[in-house]
Amino acid sequence: MLLDINHHNGIPIYRQIMDQVRRQIVSGLLGENSKLLSVRDLAAQIKVNPMTVSKAYAYLEMEGLLLRNRGVGLFIAPLTDQQKQQTREGIIEESVKTTIATARQAHLSKEELIAIIERLYNEKP
């Protein structure tokens, strides 16, 4: 799965990497001891400096989501399904809350918001 990095939205690249890799890890798609893309490979893929990728991975290790092994590579940390589910819910709730706050400030009703989601969800499947 490719990462989608935006260089112009003001969100630090290493944070964008963290957010997207975090979602990959807790999504359950990657197996238990899967190897992640190497620092250099991911850096090349998204056209970014290796140290920027390394920084993102370092923070994700602090979060307990992956393990870094010098000379070997990067592996998904052993997480229980419950841990993954909790993280996944936290990520989604944070995003949904932002959207709801935006909708409220724009005076959009819950029904109008849901209508927009219904429409956009089927656009680029």
Next chain:
Amino acid sequence: MLLDINHHNGIPIYRQIMDQVRRQIVSGLLGENSKLLSVRDLAAQIKVNPMTVSKAYAYLEMEGLLLRNRGVGLFIAPLTDQQKQQTREGIIEESVKTTIATARQAHLSKEELIAIIERLYNEKP
């Protein structure tokens, strides 16, 4: 309406100001020629340097959303209802798209996403 500035999420403060003031302007709550909070007052309110606020206002003027008058103050630009509506829709769509992308990466169905919205929309009204 108070602005909610987060100093720790990596999003530049002037962009957070822009996003929130933009929503206020196009929401229709503030009247046609309403005065906005002065640079110094807003800066004091959110505990930020006046030049950071001035920068946000400068960009919003470039977007055509407000007018800056030295010695007088800041005023909402004359916008048609259609212009406001378009901007409002653009803001919401951008936010919704982010949430949908997050939901997809977390393998959440449209129905599950809508269920979460139904739940969270009524939490802090």
Next chain:
DNA sequence: CATACTGTATTATATAAGTAATACACTATA
């Protein structure tokens, strides 16, 4: 015309973020 507000510019300083090039540390493996 003095005063008290507006918004803006300047200068200096600090920090975060990102890049580039190079070197280092570690491990698997032919």
Next chain:
DNA sequence: TATAGTGTATTACTTATATAATACAGTATG
């Protein structure tokens, strides 16, 4: 054991963001 692949550190440099203090520019109003 040489090699090629891991991740990491260092150094130098650039840019963006934010602050502080001060000064400047413009307007309304007593």
